[in-house]
Amino acid sequence: MTDPCLGFADTPRARCEYYRKVCELPAVVDPRHGGITFRAGLVWGLMMASELGRRVKLELERTGRGGGPIVSHPRSGTWCFLVRSDIPTTRLTEDAALFRSGVRVIADGAVIALPSPVDTDPAYRAWISAAHSPFRPSGMSVLEAVGVCADRRLPLNETPSPK
Template sequence: MTQNRPPTNTFDETPRSRCEFYRRVCSLPTVIDPVTGRITMRAGLVGAVMMPTDLAHRVKTRLDVRGVAPLPIIGHPRAAMWTFLVRADIRPITDPEQVARLWEARVVVIREGDIALPSPASDPLMVRTWVSPAISAFRPSGAVISRMCRGVPTSRAWAMNRGGRSPCPDEPDIHLTIQFSSIRMDFVACLTAALVFVCEVAARRPGTVAVDSRCCAGFPRLPCERLYLLP
């Protein structure tokens, strides 16, 4: 049996043909920006779970052992993150401890908003690429992948991000204090990422966030900070 794969001939493939492949073969509700060639889809029937590559490798290995395939996984080389496209069966997480655990593990669950997919349009910065391409309408359970991610030890997750360098060294760092019910978390982020993050928290209301341009030393950097800078 022959599997469908995205076209590989770079001379023949265009953003429009790739978008059509996503829609026809993978049942992804994609749209294309006719100016930039950027391909996106609205989260809804399809969701996503984003995580650091080291955690993603472990999650993928567990899924491979279970025979869960094919796995559509998008890589973000500059941010060292992977995104699993999943079925939208993830219920809202209301337990503050579970929310905090995902944050500390640098896991982002995408249940709404736009999801950008790899496009054959010019991408010199390698913002996103396929680690494991979407070749069918199959997606793994988002709820299962979310549960797998919560097993990461908190101390390891914090150690991965503490003392890291700013992705925008010319910008000042901002101290972010995030409050989930009775749980408080403190991070720092460059100014641009902090502004985008504050807007997202205000829109989604998972908690509250306070900002301070002072006292930034000693705090870990915001999980997925680089992703708040991507187009």
Template sequence: MTHAHRSAATQDSPQTRSLFYRKVCGLPTFVDPTTGRIMMSAGSTGAVMMPADLAQRVKVELHRRNVGPCPIIGHLRAGTWSFLIRADMDPIGDPAVLAQLWRARVAVVRDGEIALPSPGPEHHIARTWVVPATTPFRPSGTTVLSCVRELLDAAKPRNRGPY
């Protein structure tokens, strides 16, 4: 069967992909009627967004700790990745921690909507899966943030005295 002869039932669309995300991955998705994008309401699932270079190190460290596979969305134009997480962490109250994350361009999404990769013409694709969501597993947000902070702390220049 050629691509042109596939039945409509087997073609990927925002609606079929959103249904997959809901039924198989347990993500609370819907298709935005205005844009046609697949969106997810944050709540029990959130996201930790960061620059791709830091995210790559976090991904490797989480794998080393046997956490995963973690669903990760790549934002091509922004050069960032978003880890989908269980929103199990307390609000960050420490100003020093907030400043550290802000300087590193790390954002925690707990409320609102998160755009997920949607099928469409290649030139319209702004998000793609770095690691696709294929199961209901999401890592603990506390674990992901802890890993981010450890990597940021390890990258700090150490004060070596006057020399």
């Protein structure tokens, strides 16, 4: 069956090729179950609670810094922002606000899972903002948005005002 959005038969192998060629992600298919993953390198992940993720996405959109691609993990109630690997290691080790906000950095060699056609249960893994190009926001921009959103604790239907 051809997926009308992708324009090809949506199999794990075909989706993986799409991620590799169009999105420039080093994706691979696990032949045991058809899951699609990649190892963090030039692309990292910023994992956070979905409630904070919604606020961060709104803040990134409000400031024109782009918010995608973002993968939802409904079972764990988390979102993973795929970002450029431009976060200095000193920031990772010294920033206590990251830990207080529950943000986890998935970096250098760690495995990041992507939605696969075998993920038929919507509670498993899905795109919030699908990968459709090589664009990834700056990891630093996403962390700045986390700081704004975590500091202000805004309701989900509000966007932060400029500082």
